[in-house]
Each structure stands twice: as structure tokens, then as C-alpha cells.
Amino acid sequence: MTSWPLSTPAADLTAWIADHRDEVLQEVRAYVEVETPSDDRAALQRGLAFVEDWIARHLGAPAGREVTDGGDHGDVVVLDLPGDLPGDPVVVLAHYDTVWPLGTLAEFPFSLDGDVLRGPGVFDMKSGLAQFVWACKALQHFDVPRRSVRLLLGGDEEVGSPVAQDVIRRIAPTAAEVLVLEASGPGGTVKTARKGVGLFQVHLTGVEAHAGLDPTAGASAVLALARVVQQLHAATDLSAGTSVNVGVVSGGTRPNVTPGKAWAGLDVRVADPAEQHRIDEVLATLDTGDDRVTCEVTGRWNRPVMARTPGTAAVYERARDLAAGLGFELGEIAVGGASDGNFASAAGAAVLDGLGAVGGGAHARSEHATVSGLLQRTALLAALLATA
Ligand SMILES: [Zn+2]
Numbered sequence: 588m589t590s591w592p593l594s595t596p597a598a599d600l601t602a603w604i605a606d607h608r609d610e611v612l613q614e615v616r617a618y619v620e621v622e623t624p625s626d627d628r629a630a631l632q633r634g635l636a637f638v639e640d641w642i643a644r645h646l647g648a649p650a651g652r653e654v655t656d657g658g659d660h661g662d663v664v665v666l667d668l669p670g671d672l673p674g675d676p677v678v679v680l681a682h683y684d685t686v687w688p689l690g691t692l693a694e695f696p697f698s699l700d701g702d703v704l705r706g707p708g709v710f711d712m713k714s715g716l717a718q719f720v721w722a723c724k725a726l727q728h729f730d731v732p733r734r735s736v737r738l739l740l741g742g743d744e745e746v747g748s749p750v751a752q753d754v755i756r757r758i759a760p761t762a763a764e765v766l767v768l769e770a771s772g773p774g775g776t777v778k779t780a781r782k783g784v785g786l787f788q789v790h791l792t793g794v795e796a797h798a799g800l801d802p803t804a805g806a807s808a809v810l811a812l813a814r815v816v817q818q819l820h821a822a823t824d825l826s827a828g829t830s831v832n833v834g835v836v837s838g839g840t841r842p843n844v845t846p847g848k849a850w851a852g853l854d855v856r857v858a859d860p861a862e863q864h865r866i867d868e869v870l871a872t873l874d875t876g877d878d879r880v881t882c883e884v885t886g887r888w889n890r891p892v893m894a895r896t897p898g899t900a901a902v903y904e905r906a907r908d909l910a911a912g913l914g915f916e917l918g919e920i921a922v923g924g925a926s927d928g929n930f931a932s933a934a935g936a937a938v939l940d941g942l943g944a945v946g947g948g949a950h951a952r953s954e955h956a957t958v959s960g961l962l963q964r965t966a967l968l969a970a971l972l973a974t975a
Pocket of ligand 1: 768769
């Protein structure tokens with residue numbers, strides 16, 4: 588057992604947060620009710636304004652504010668929230684976009700039923716930001732010194748963070764550690780490893796011909812695609828944490844035409860950077876089985892591997908001990924899905940991800956978060972921001 592390091596007893600911290608339950612839930616509701624689909628810039632800018640106003644109302648004006656134009660998506664804002672403790676800042680990653688289109692609220696409104704919150708984005712990841720705001724407020728209330736925070740608010744995470752990723756790569760190396768407010772894994776586990784994700788397209792070009800008049804005149808791109816799909820799936824190595832899935836194929840024009848074109852879209856997951864290089868090699872050496880059929884690969888690695896580095900393990904162990912002090916067990920998990928934590932990890936930072944909501948159903952109508960989890964993790968986040 589480790590001793591509780593904060594000057595405020597864990598029970599007092601927990602009780603104060605529980606006393607503010609209704610206020611916290613009202614704010615989660617208000618945030619969920621500002622719809623923020625990743626592809627609607629006007630809605631995202633409204634959501635961002637809501638969030639910045641919310642933070643300023645509770646925590647005061649930030650000492651610094653850096654804006655990166657989000658283009659078609661929401662702007663990326665980094666807020667500096669200086670603390671009283673010395674040392675490099677903690678970078679906290681949050682995204683305010685969701686996968687839900689405008690108008691979803693009409694059929695899937697916010698609701699509270701016993702311990703369960705429902706609504707678009709409540710799990711991924713609007714409750715996470717409420718935890719952060721109230722963790723800082725709790726520390727303020729008890730006069731517990733906090734570490735300096737750089738809070739990143741991204742508006743394009745659900746589409747792969749095309750804009751936020753460069754900002755994350757730039758600020759992550761300045762961080763003592765990176766905490767990610769993404770939703771937790773099963774049973775409230777935090778995420779200490781995430782797979783890297785690649786999205787690629789394979790384009791095959793053969794020779795079109797009348798398949799009936801002369802079956803040898805053409806070179807079938809569809810037949811070559813069938814061979815290439817076999818090679819791609821054969822690159823799966825589950826023991827190494829690598830999976831390749833060809834999820835979409837198309838090709839040809841008519842049954843009696845030797846197809847001149849065929850196409851496949853694939854998703855690749857890797858748990859290890861060496862595997863990423865092996866897959867690059869596979870993609871560069873695909874064999875169409877016919878010299879007349881050419882193969883071109885487009886696409887890219889969308890997110891790098893987030894490995895369980897010693898730095899990440901150390902942050903996890905501190906979080907686990909603090910959770911024990913608060914009276915609950917904090918497990919860890921490695922997951923296949925990627926987040927902005929992947930970019931921070933690849934930039935060399937110690938990253939603890941999945942500190943946000945407890946619940947499930949991300950990106951689905953079953954999306955939900957528990958009130959008990961939200962309150963518990965608000966206390967955990969407060970303790971993490973007050974210790975190094
Ligand atoms: Zn998310």
C-alpha cells in the first residue's frame with residue numbers, strides 16, 4: 588500500500604466531488620447538447636466556443652491560448668493553465684468532435700437513468716472533459732497545488748486528426764507526461780498501448796478485352812486482385828499483433844469484359860513498429876501474377892503505434908496507486924483502436940490514455956457512461972494533476 592500523497596484526505600476529495608454531482612451532470616448535458624460532428628465546421632466552432640467559455644468560467648482565463656486553423660474541421664486550441672508546482676507541464680489531450688451528425692439529439696437525446704448517462708458523445712469523449720474541469724476545481728477548492736497543464740482541444744480526432752496531429756507532435760515532447768481523456772476500456776481500464784493503424788488502397792490496372800471473342804487478349808485486373816487479396820491477408824500475424832483486413836473490393840464493368848481495373852481498400856493494425864516496416868515491404872512487393880497487370884498502392888499510416896514504454900508504465904503505476912488510495916482498482920489494457928495518444932507516444936512522450944468516461948458503446952446508439960465512473964475518475968484525475 589502506498590500512502591495517499593495529497594494534503595486533502597481521499598475521502599474529503601471524493602465527498603466534495605459527489606456533493607457537486609448535479610452541477611457536473613448539468614454541464615455534461617449542456618456539452619452533449621451542443622452537437623459537434625467532425626465534418627461540420629460551423630457546429631464545431633460553436634462547440635469549441637462552448638468549451639472555452641466553460642473552462643474560463645470555472646478555471647479563469649488561460650495564461651496562453653494558441654489556435655491552429657482547423658480547415659474544414661474545428662480549430663485546434665492549446666490552452667496554458669499554469670499551476671503552482673514546478674516542472675514541465677502535463678499535456679492533457681481532449682477532442683470536442685463526435686461521430687454523430689447534426690440532429691442526432693432528436694432521436695437520441697441526453698438522458699440520465701439511475702447511474703447511466705446516454706447521449707451522442709457522452710462516452711467518446713464529452714464526459715472526459717467534464718472530469719478535467721471538475722478535477723481542477725476540486726484542487727482549487729482544497730488549495731492543493733496543481734501541476735501546470737497544457738490542454739489541447741482538437742476538433743478532428745474522429746477523422747484521424749489531420750490538423751491536430753502536427754500540434755500534438757510539436758507539444759508532446761515538452762510534456763512531463765501526456766494524459767488522454769478518451770473513454771476507458773472494459774471495466775474502466777486505462778489504455779497503456781494502442782495499435783498503429785494504416786489505411787491503404789490497392790489499384791490494379793490490366794488490359795480490357797472482349798472476354799468471349801478472345802479470352803487471352805485481355806489481362807484481368809480482378810483475377811490479379813484475388814491474388815493480391817490473398818497476399819495481403821497472409822501478412823496477418825496475430826502473434827505479433829498484426830492484422831490486415833481487405834474490407835472493400837470492386838472491379839470490372841460487365842460480365843463479358845475482361846476487367847481492366849480493380850480496387851481494394853484495406854485496414855492494417857500493428858502493435859510494433861517493426862511490423863509496420865514489414866507491412867510496408869509487403870505492400871511494396873505485391874505480385875499480380877501477370878506482367879500485364881500493374882499494381883499501385885496509395886494511402887498511409889494514419890496513426891503510429893503507441894507502445895507501453897517504461898515512461899507510460901510509470902505513469903500507469905502512479906495512477907494505479909492513487910486509485911487504490913481512492914478505494915478502487917485501476918486495470919490497464921492494450922487495445923487495437925488508435926487515438927491522439929498514438930501521436931504523442933510516437934513523439935516520445937509518456938502517455939496514459941483512457942482516463943475518461945467509464946461505460947461503452949462508442950460510435951453506437953448504445954453509447955453510455957456511468958455517473959459513478961465519472962465522479963471516481965474526476966478524483967483520480969485531480970490526484971494525477973497534483974502529483975508527479
Ligand atoms: Zn474519442
